[in-house]
Amino acid sequence: MTRTATAPVSAVPQRRAPASAKAEQRVRDILRVGREVFAEHGYERATTTEIAQRLSISEATIFTYFRGKRELCMRVIGDWYDETIGAIEAGMPLDASAREQLEYFVRTHLSVFLVQGTGICALVLSEGRARSGSGPDLGDTLIELQRRYTAPLMDLLARGQASGEIRRDVPLRLLRSLVLGPMEHMLWELVGSAQRSIDIEVSAGALVALLWPAIQAPDQELLALRQLRGELQAALSRA
Amino acid sequence: MTRTATAPVSAVPQRRAPASAKAEQRVRDILRVGREVFAEHGYERATTTEIAQRLSISEATIFTYFRGKRELCMRVIGDWYDETIGAIEAGMPLDASAREQLEYFVRTHLSVFLVQGTGICALVLSEGRARSGSGPDLGDTLIELQRRYTAPLMDLLARGQASGEIRRDVPLRLLRSLVLGPMEHMLWELVGSAQRSIDIEVSAGALVALLWPAIQAPDQELLALRQLRGELQAALSRA
Amino acid sequence: MTRTATAPVSAVPQRRAPASAKAEQRVRDILRVGREVFAEHGYERATTTEIAQRLSISEATIFTYFRGKRELCMRVIGDWYDETIGAIEAGMPLDASAREQLEYFVRTHLSVFLVQGTGICALVLSEGRARSGSGPDLGDTLIELQRRYTAPLMDLLARGQASGEIRRDVPLRLLRSLVLGPMEHMLWELVGSAQRSIDIEVSAGALVALLWPAIQAPDQELLALRQLRGELQAALSRA
Amino acid sequence: MTRTATAPVSAVPQRRAPASAKAEQRVRDILRVGREVFAEHGYERATTTEIAQRLSISEATIFTYFRGKRELCMRVIGDWYDETIGAIEAGMPLDASAREQLEYFVRTHLSVFLVQGTGICALVLSEGRARSGSGPDLGDTLIELQRRYTAPLMDLLARGQASGEIRRDVPLRLLRSLVLGPMEHMLWELVGSAQRSIDIEVSAGALVALLWPAIQAPDQELLALRQLRGELQAALSRA
């Protein structure tokens, strides 16, 4: 089930309900620019002043639509999660092989990060893991989002285990780290190098090719070949 | 070779050279507490006030020894890098197998993170990747630190490739991500779960066992069997 | 003679004369809710936003009918005065004894305060005595209201003096303070204690009983006895 | 036991402990001017900006010594209470008659109010009776101060009752209202009329003279005279 940006699951209450189209547009504008600014500077260094200036509106207008900087940032993060989760869930080829599903996941993940910019990821990664002081309910909201965010991966891994394509002797959590970890690391490197132009198709393929040996069920090919060799040896000895 | 805090390789300019032993102690105290505070709150939320209060000294004293908050933080990060790099470089069993060297690296890395606390890692990960506004030279300094930080890993991977233990068909950078990525991901999960008591030996072993199939040189047995199959198929087609 | 909210004696200028019945209703609604909100929070802490929200109308609508927050508050206070003055003037038993009239006054006063809530009184007491910045004409308006407010009391005291029931050797203003002061003090105590359920009849009776010895004309019996004693002493000294 | 301004019972913690004489002076200055400004405008309308401007210091300096506007105001109110309570407690003529003690109380009370200005009283009366939102502990502090503030009056009334000078058939609380109420009312009138030059001695005497008949124990003189008359009548009838 996909989610659209205009009906996010993680709705955070706003100061003024956007009834009209104009108001909705304003909310979208602020969220868009807010995402930019938070992505560029991180939560603390971002200022409502800058957001307002980029939109050529008064700072007060921002507070007309959002209860505060914190809430705005939460909406930004929440919307990003919604979009990303939606994009990944929407196109998952459930009937393909586990490896193809994994490639799809990695490819989509990478493209989301690269298209949307890496700053927002840094924001999500940094502030999402924010320390104490984030407020009481904030944590729950984010944790739920993160759970939903990794759900498609967990699901495809579980399906792969069920179908025998993916090894069963390792807990899902570890497999998840095995997939997400290198991806995030590659992305962080991209952030640092300011070189965004990688070939997503190629990179995704390469990464999965690299990971697959560690993920797949004990090699069927190897088992088959070993059996073949055994039979050949038996036949030769009989001949 | 281990490094001490008073003779860092990555020299960050200080306001004044610590002449007396007393001054050196002051610098060490501020760096120690600074590390605590930056680790707990992150760069932006940490305050010089808190650092001074924990030391029961005046805020002004901090500025006697450091040009500013930014520089203090850089020294904190730099010192952490120096210590960590030193610890990893010092004990690396250069004569062991590639896989054993990798296990050593993972084990040491995990223990450093867990012993030193996760906050400092978050600091290094977040602020180390700080965006614009970091100042001109800061970036270079950090990049150099990060390069040196991953150098032991890069070296051992290169040695493994040279000795034929590690596959050569994948660029080193990718292998590096394959190792560091899951480690960081596991560490982030630990930060989140506030459950720090994992068995480092076991975890390191498990992670390397998981990764090794993706890193090692292609299985010789498998290659031989594949060749056998090829020859059989060729012979059959000729018959 | 009672006053209605729509024809206040103390005319405060409005933005527009309420032409239609609908508009009159609007003005009444805003005044009613405005009174609630101002009473609950005091002038500064009350917001036009809250008033509008409670009425489920737009904030702008308030400004359609009132020139501003200040004017609205003045109307609220003025209307309260009109109602209270009207209630007290209406039922005053002009033919009864001075003490009975005083009891009536105290009783009505207390009931107005307790029925209408203590918040509005706090508003009138605090903001009515507002300092500089109240605007030029505001002071005059309020002073006139306060004068009219205490007029019934002043009148009954004057009638009592004229009839010989009330002592003449003390200025009216002082007698007024003697009556109003304890009443307000008792009311403030009630506000603080959040215990509103006092028996008005009993309290009014008790208070007047307590005050009466200080207000009534010097006891005729006592005067006679004192004269008797004086004459006896004179006679004895002569003997 | 008297209290000095520099050792108030109601100590509210400050941001920076005033160690030196200079800092103490600053604190005193801010408290002095803060009292002025709060007295003139009330809590809400007073601004830290104005306080700073009158002292020709930076606003930040105020926050160096006080945690916030609220705390500063509490200190102002607390100090005023301490001073007033101290002044009243210090000179109370415990050996004098109840009436003289009451006159002393009224006189001191009036002079404190008039000397210190009426604005501060308005502040204490209004904000002291502040509604919800004052913070959790604030209420307790103020209630305790108010209790201590009226303690001297309650005590002298109790002593008067014990010695038979003051009537026992009325609860102390009511007698307290009977004294404080008119006083406050007179003071409010003074605030309004902006005419501060009353003769404290005369006013205090007049007020007590007025109140005394309502407070004193049933008139001993009257009882004595009545008995005298009865005896005379008996003697005459016998003669």
Next chain:
DNA sequence: GATGAATGAGATTTCATTCAT
């Protein structure tokens, strides 16, 4: 060398009020 004191600069947030529709 250490620090007490002061502050400039700036951030978030509130709210009465205006105006075009």
Next chain:
DNA sequence: AATGAATGAAATCTCATTCAT
């Protein structure tokens, strides 16, 4: 008449940093 939308102006508060002593 009603209001949705926008905002100017201001207020509180924070904090790194400087400087005279």
